[in-house]
């Protein structure tokens with residue numbers, strides 16, 4: 001029986017990881033996460049989201065230059081040499097199932113995947129700034145599919161910290177290289193029963 005508090009700790013402790021240990025991840029664990037992704041909510045239960053998992057080390061290397069990392073602090077947020085992802089999940093939309101309005105499905109499936117991975121100790125970075133054209137060509141992905149995003153994977157080699165956003169939501173790195181991730185407070189994002197905000 002899963003304790004609900006443990007689920008909250010899991011969800012709240014998840015942070016985007018951009019520095020990775022070089023240990024391999026078992027295919028079995030990755031497939032468990034794909035199973036969770038496939039069980040996510042889907043509009044009309046159409047399930048247009050599919051995946052191309054890349055674990056081959058040469059192919060993993062080839063993907064790296066096609067991705068843009070941590071725009072607010074570039075190039076300091078880039079995975080360092082020797083701390084790069086060891087696998088990628090290319091998230092695909094099967095356009096023969098659904099062409100438009102797939103973003104909610106993709107988001108739900110990806111979050112399921114990322115949280116399942118985190119529960120197994122696997123870190124990830126969800127990347128939308130990717131060179132879709134080159135990825136599509138390099139992996140011979142047919143035109144009937146589009147690339148939603150890419151999930152970089154590996155065991156975490158950094159421990160980003162969350163903090164309350166005061167004026168700025170931009171993440172930043174401190175002197176010792178710890179990534180700080182400001183989040184808006186509940187008071188800033190929630191109103192109950194009546195509208196009280198100025199705008």
Ligand SMILES: Cc1cc2nc3c(=O)[nH]c(=O)nc-3n(C[C@H](O)[C@H](O)[C@H](O)COP(=O)(O)O)c2cc1C
Pocket residue numbers: 014015016017068069070071125126127128129130160171181
């Ligand atoms: C849709 C989406 C696209 C993202 N694209 C990128 C990206 O291209 N490159 C990157 O380094 N991080 C990317 N991220 C990660 C965000 O920068 C990260 O989630 C944010 O800084 C908050 O950090 P947290 O995930 O630790 O809460 C993306 C996140 C989402 C949800």
